[in-house]
Amino acid sequence: MSHTNRTASFFGGVVPGSVADLELAYGIGDALGAAGFVLQHGGYNGLMEEAARGAADRGGQVVAVSLDGMEWGEFNPYISSSVHLPTMGERLHRFLDGADVVIALGGGVGTLHELTAALWYAGNIRPVPVWLCGPTALRLAAFLREERWLFESPTRPLSFLCEIADLEGFTRALSALVAAPSAVSAGVR
Template sequence: MSANIRTATFFGGVVPSSETELHLAYGIGCGLGSAGFVVQHGGYNGLMEQAARGAAERGGEVVAVSLAGMAWGEFNPYVGASVHLATMGERLHRFLDGADVVIAMGGGVGTLHELTAALWYAGNIRPVPVWLCGPTALRLAAFLRAERWLFETPTRPLSFLTEIADLPTFTSTLTALNSVSTARSVR
């Protein structure tokens, strides 16, 4: 991806936990598309499809990132391009290395795998912003904190992590990220 193109990685499941989360995923996609982000995700249905629909309706590009040789079904109709990689490691690096923000909602074990990879990456490699969005992701964060799977130390700050309950909070957080990005590009 070009240095001028901002990329948002979206992790969300194919079986949404509620209509509320479907609407939130769509609103997230709308915000990202309007802000000019390329949205990359697995390319399938459920929350991914709603985020893709929102992004595409606002002029954003949607890229599916999948594994070569896997027959997981057709991509959703809002995917404009796809990348098929040989290994899960390559797939995760594609999602994380160039991302300007990682957004995670609820999902199954695949989404959990992607999210935990993003949390480790942001805490150890590069502090890419990781936004946990919606009730399911917030319940997971509370559980991880309570069970001490997720905690902050002086050498492993969690300043990259933001918990977002609803669309107005997402919108204001995205506006703040855009302001920081704009200020950096002006320098």
């Protein structure tokens, strides 16, 4: 994986759960921009805007991935370019097929849809690292595990999944990914 071709797909909502989530989103974008990743997400406000601002502050490229004909409002001011696709399936494939890492924070139904697609994709198509970051995402992961929506089995390993509590953990995971991209997420908490 070359330094200039790495891509991170970021899933986070327009209504942040807390100021801490906003700060984490900015820090994640900042770290990705510093590491040379292209950041792609829906392009809107809230957590997406903070991640985009962090990446842009480091000179990073930020791509909005949206649907043709959907009027969800203006993209945030940190977007470098945009891609409009005809179907939700194509949009999800754009997020997942070329991603070197998928990062999810809290959000609404749209974020949940993107995250569950990423979990299925990573468990069935290609084990792209999926990182659940921050307290909101970790509470969701705990709920999904408790209710048996998310579990590991011999035919469905979860080695692609990493639960990250804070920016320090994210920075460690990102450093490990950059140093050894095939070491998906093992052992990083």
